[in-house]
Amino acid sequence: MKSKQKKKATSPDMIALGKRMKELRIKAGHKSHETFAYQFEINRVLYGDYEAGKGNITYKNLMKIIRGLGVSVKEFFSEGFE
Numbered sequence: 001m002k003s004k005q006k007k008k009a010t011s012p013d014m015i016a017l018g019k020r021m022k023e024l025r026i027k028a029g030h031k032s033h034e035t036f037a038y039q040f041e042i043n044r045v046l047y048g049d050y051e052a053g054k055g056n057i058t059y060k061n062l063m064k065i066i067r068g069l070g071v072s073v074k075e076f077f078s079e080g081f082e
Contacts, residue, residue, distance in 0.1 A: 013081075015053035020080045022051045024069045040068035 030036040037047035042061055049055040066076045
């Protein structure tokens with residue numbers, strides 16, 4: 001009997017959030033998502049999932065990411081969210 005793995009839910013909002021994180025991370029000069037995650041004390045696997053639009057991000061981690069990107073909350077959400 002094969003075991004089924006749970007697939008992480010993806011929603012249009014999470015995809016937009018992940019896309020924005022990746023865009024701003026690269027713009028800020030962080031080439032590797034793993035290095036960025038390590039630098040700002042976020043689990044690297046979780047961060048990779050966030051950028052892929054998977055999982056469920058906590059407020060605490062979202063704020064760490066926004067601060068790490070060097071933007072305000074308003075700037076973060078100013079593009080890519082309709």
